[in-house]
Structures are given as structure tokens and as C-alpha cells.
Amino acid sequence: xxxxxxxxxxxxxxxxxxxxxxxxxxxxxxxxxxxxxxxxxxxxxxxxxxxxxxxxxxxxxxxxxxxxxxxxxxxxxxxxxxxxxxxxxxxxxxxxxxxxxxxxxxxxxxxxxxxxxxxxxxxxxxxxxxxxxxxxxxxxxxxxxxxxxxxxxxxxxxxxxxxxxxxxxxxxxxxxxxxxxxxxxxxxxxxxxxxxxxxxxxxxxxxxxxxxxxxxxxxxxxxxxxxxxxxxxxxxxxxxxxxxxxxxxxxxxxxxxxxxxxxxxxxxxxx
Amino acid sequence: xxxxxxxxxxxxxxxxxxxxxxxxxxxxxxxxxxxxxxxxxxxxxxxxxxxxxxxxxxxxxxxxxxxxxxxxxxxxxxxxxxxxxxxxxxxxxxxxxxxxxxxxxxxxxxxxxxxxxxxxxxxxxxxxxxxxxxxxxxxxxxxxxxxxxxxxxxxxxxxxxxxxxxxxxxxxxxxxxxxxxxxxxxxxxxxxxxxxxxxxxxxxxxxxxxxxxxxxxxxxxxxxxxxxxxxxxxxxxxxxxxxxxxxxxxxxxxxxxxx
Numbered sequence: 001x002x003x004x005x006x007x008x009x010x011x012x013x014x015x016x017x018x019x020x021x022x023x024x025x026x027x028x029x030x031x032x033x034x035x036x037x038x039x040x041x042x043x044x045x046x047x048x049x050x051x052x053x054x055x056x057x058x059x060x061x062x063x064x065x066x067x068x069x070x071x072x073x074x075x076x077x078x079x080x081x082x083x084x085x086x087x088x089x090x091x092x093x094x095x096x097x098x099x100x101x102x103x104x105x106x107x108x109x110x111x112x113x114x115x116x117x118x119x120x121x122x123x124x125x126x127x128x129x130x131x132x133x134x135x136x137x138x139x140x141x142x143x144x145x146x147x148x149x150x151x152x153x154x155x156x157x158x159x160x161x162x163x164x165x166x167x168x169x170x171x172x173x174x175x176x177x178x179x180x181x182x183x184x185x186x187x188x189x190x191x192x193x194x195x196x197x198x199x200x201x202x203x204x205x206x207x208x209x210x211x212x213x214x215x216x217x218x219x220x221x222x223x224x225x226x227x228x229x230x231x232x233x234x235x236x237x238x239x240x241x242x243x244x245x246x247x248x249x250x251x252x253x254x255x256x257x258x259x260x261x262x263x264x265x266x267x268x269x270x271x
Numbered sequence: 272x273x274x275x276x277x278x279x280x281x282x283x284x285x286x287x288x289x290x291x292x293x294x295x296x297x298x299x300x301x302x303x304x305x306x307x308x309x310x311x312x313x314x315x316x317x318x319x320x321x322x323x324x325x326x327x328x329x330x331x332x333x334x335x336x337x338x339x340x341x342x343x344x345x346x347x348x349x350x351x352x353x354x355x356x357x358x359x360x361x362x363x364x365x366x367x368x369x370x371x372x373x374x375x376x377x378x379x380x381x382x383x384x385x386x387x388x389x390x391x392x393x394x395x396x397x398x399x400x401x402x403x404x405x406x407x408x409x410x411x412x413x414x415x416x417x418x419x420x421x422x423x424x425x426x427x428x429x430x431x432x433x434x435x436x437x438x439x440x441x442x443x444x445x446x447x448x449x450x451x452x453x454x455x456x457x458x459x460x461x462x463x464x465x466x467x468x469x470x471x472x473x474x475x476x477x478x479x480x481x482x483x484x485x486x487x488x489x490x491x492x493x494x495x496x497x498x499x500x501x502x503x504x505x506x507x508x509x510x511x512x513x514x515x516x517x518x519x520x521x522x523x524x525x526x527x528x529x530x
Contacts, residue, residue, distance in 0.1 A: 088401035
């Protein structure tokens, strides 16, 4: 369904992805884990065709998309939907207009059918009462759920999530995780979830990929990840155990460096 | 020395790149006017925003421009005993220069900066990417519609500004300078050639294009979060004002050459 083969991407002289390879079979939920700035979001943007790789091959639903133009990407994007990190709801439209946006734009369905699809999607995320509200009038967690409803309304084959639970409280995080799991079990939608939230990763993943500095350092199941002995993976999974003092910082290849402060050499700061 | 040369080279490359990207955006936006979808409702909305929304400030600008021009003109004409002919000065100055330029500058402040800040906010909150992800061409939906609305509404606003300015001149001429109404209006229209009216409509068309496209480009090119939004808004206002004044000079030279 989605296949990255040796994909590299560079932005402003910075290598964001290096020879990245990953397969996401139909109906699976693949989680991409990694720290901030590791290149996770870039993978989603490449799949959507919002960015173009400098080398490598990228197949979506069996079609090579690397050399497609913006116009040629339209039918490919019609098979996909993305839930952006900040939800990216259109400020000038109501919640229901946001959810039905693509259906209104495509102008294929009758008005009643579009309204029904919007209503069903909002019910799926439990927000049928907010249909006439503006995005500014709802909470961050609700925005994320509306973004999922928007993704769902057009019945995509693939849904991409960029940090779906970032900045949410535990209840909203739980709700979003359950929605992703339901879409997997009830609708068999292929999903790619980019996150650094381990609770979300463990809950929704069929398999996980871990990226550090644009390179894949792990590909396996949740159990395999938990059992991994690689220093860099352990630092990410249990930072408290590896970085034992406040002056420890992770370093390349999983090494730990300790920063000496002025207080270390000169004693405690005078009161 | 070498570092300075590299910096100058980078800055020049940056300017060339900006001009190239601006020209590309203009080309795509104009081409978008000739293909589906048409977004008629969006265009009507922007026409209302740009036209009706700017009407009050345009009328105020026109009124006071006409009034002050009449006062100043009368002072200059008094030594020659030509005060009654002040309407000639007002109508030609307003229709040929002041009306289009002042209206465009006011629209740049109100509409251009508004376009820039709105698109910049959409850019930094990923709404532009969301549009692309939803299969919508953001240039067609956000830029072409605004461009067409500007090309229609800026000339209309300019005509209104011109009319109100000449009327403002009449108020001063009639009630302060005691010039006969019939005399004022006769000489006001007598001084204008049909070509002045044509040129007076070509200028706002060009200015409307500049205001809208500079605002759209500044908005879409925004980077750097909320700081970037502020920077784009300022940049849009400054750039479009300078381009309006520069293009006015060259258009005037061209019209003088054409006769």
C-alpha cells in the first residue's frame, strides 16, 4: 500500500531523511517513533506529495509518486487523508463545513448524501453537537477529533496522523487512541501514525519504525521494541534510567554526555 | 572581503529568486482564471470584502483630497485671477493621478495587508497544506479569486473616489470660494479628455493587481510562526506602496508618450 525504498530528503543543506525504507501493508497501522526533528513528519509530507524526495522510490497504492506533478497528485491524494499536528481546520468554515469540505469540493454526491456523511463522521468521533460551531469555539482535543472526522468523511484508503495526541490531556489522548484503533478494526483503513508519545504508539501500532536523525534505527513489533537493547532506543524509551542527572544529555549513537556547569568547578552559587 | 562578497552574492540571488517566484505565482494565478472550478461564491465574498468593506475609507480619502486640492489650488491661481477655473485643476489632478494613487494606497493598507496576514496565518497553521491534502489547488482558491475580485473592485472604488473628490472640491468652491455651481461643473468636465478617463481606469487595474499579488505572495511565502505573520503583513504594505508609486510614474510617462 505504501512503500518507501531508499528515500532521501534534504532541506536547506540539512539531510532530513537518509535512505529511508519502510513498507505499510493494506489495513495495517504503522507507527513512526522518534524525537523532535528526527524526520518523522517529513515522511508523511512525502507520502502526500507535499514534499518531493531528492532520491529513492515512493509507492502509494501501487503507484510511483516521486515524479508526479501537483495536478497528477490529485487522484492519489483523493485516496488519502491527513490529520495535521495542529488539526489545521479552516478558520472561516464551521465544523460541519470543515468535515464535508472535500465532498463539497468534489461535487459528486447530492447535498443530502454529503450532509449524511458529515453527520456520520461527526457521530463516529462523538461531536455531532458541534456541527455549527466555528473551530475557534472548540477545545484542542475536539479540534483533533474534528480533523479525524474530516479525514474520515471522504472514506479514504489511507489516513496519516501527525502527532495526533500532542498537547492533549489523558482523556483526550485516550479518546484519540481509541478512534485510531476503531478505524483499524472496523474500517480496515491503512494508517501511518507519527508520534513521540509511547502510550499512543504501544496502543495503536501493528508495527513500529523508529527514526533518529533521518535514519531508521528500528523496525518491528511493540514487544520487539520493548526488548531492544540498542542504547539509543533505550534512551528514548526510558530517558529517566539512562539520563540519571539533570546535566546528562543524549548524544549521537545513544551515548550520553554530561555538561559541567560553573557551579561544578566553583562550588554552589552564593546565596 | 571574501565573506562580504559571498553575502552580497547570496543577497542578490535571494532577490532574483523572489522576483522569479513572484512572477511564477502571478502566472499561475492568472492562468487559474481560465480553468475550473470557478469559485464564484468565494469571488463574490472577496468582492464584498474588498469593495464594500473599503468604500467608507475610500470616500473619506476622496472627499478630503478634493477639498484640500481646491483650497491649495485657489491660493496658486489667485495672483492670475483664475480662481473660478480651479475645478479644471481638481478634476484633471484627481482623475489622472491623485484618485488612482491615493485609492490604491488606502486599499493596500486595508486589503493588501489583510490578505497577507490571512494567508500567512493559514500558512503557519498548516491550513494551506491541508487544502492541498484535500485535493484543492490553493493558488486557484485563495489567490485567483482574490485577484479577480481586486481587478474588478479597485477600478470601481477609484471611480467612486474620483467622483467624491470632485464633489469635495465643489463643496469648497461653492461655499468657501463662492464659485458658481454651473461654472464649476462645466469646467470640471470640460478639462477632461476621454483618454484621461481610460488612463484613469488602466492605472487602478494595475494597482489592484499589485496590491493583491504582493499581499498573496507575502502571505504564502511566510515562514517563522507568528513573527513571520507580522513580518509578511508589514512587507506586503511597504512593497505594494513602493510598487504603486513606481508603476504610477512609468504609466504616466507611457500615457504622456501615447498622447
